Amino acid sequence: MTSHPMSPLTQVTDQQRDRAVAHLQACYAQGLLDEAQLDRRLDQALAARDRLELNRSLAGLARIAPAPFRAPRPGEPAPAANVAAGLTHLSALFTSFVGPAVVKAVSAPGSRVWWEAARALSLQITVLVVGAVATVLGIVLGVGELVGLAWLAWFGFTIAAGVRAFNGRSGTGSAQRFLLARPQAPRGELGGPRYTG
Structure with missing residues (x-):
């Protein structure tokens, strides 16, 4: 059973x-x-x-057991780690790459939060570079809409990454391969990352 x-x-x-x-x-x-x-x-x-x-x-007639606490399965991130990972991505809305960089610096190397901070940092650096290119092209070509589209894309990608991280998935998902600075395992970690989500 x-x-x-x-x-x-x-x-x-x-x-x-x-x-x-x-x-x-x-x-x-x-x-x-x-x-x-x-x-x-x-x-x-x-x-x-x-x-x-x-x-x-059955109220008053049977002793109703409370719903049991279910601990995360091996390899499954804890709910608190998912919240921290999602907030790390969303912090970029107010701090650009600075928030994720700070979180990565203070979190345990190889942890869920560390990996998501690395992914958020990578996403923000990529979007910053693409946004700068779009701005220059917009000015040179006289197409100011490119700048607005770049800002809209940054906002959308950041929100989507935060939602994915809140749900226990990799914030950048399959888009990871297109990012400029891909997260690497921390130095000195023999055995590789503990979480690769």
């Missing part, structure tokens, strides 16, 4: 509904419920779509 992480919004199975109905019927047989209460609670149990709704039908 495999154990599944159960949150209050986990979908209810037919077996769980059947157990709840059996428990309600047993409570009725013991005199803990009158007929009207039994009917109301049975309706709730049979209509329940998630554990929260099913638990309401």
Whole structure:
């Protein structure tokens, strides 16, 4: 039997509904419920779509265990690391490459946050260079729209990278190969990076 992480919004199975109905019927047989209460609670149990709704039908009659904490699986980043990685990317909206550079300098080499800071730094340097080229071309060719498009692209790429990092994925994803400064494993790390996401 495999154990599944159960949150209050986990979908209810037919077996769980059947157990709840059996428990309600047993409570009725013991005199803990009158007929009207039994009917109301049975309706709730049979209509329940998630554990929260099913638990309401058993309120006061069964001890409901809280949803267990699920630790990250091996190789899976912790939720706090995902938040830090996402915020690192988004910090570039206010600091350009400076925020990611500071985060990379102070985080543990090889950690999820360190790698995402390196990716954010690489993305910001690339966009800075491309933006400078677009500005020069815009001035030379008399196409001022290129500058606006470069700013819009920077904003969009930075937001997208932050969202990807918040979701536990590599902020730069497959676009990593197009970046000018690709993150490298820290010096002195024998065995390579711990996180490559």
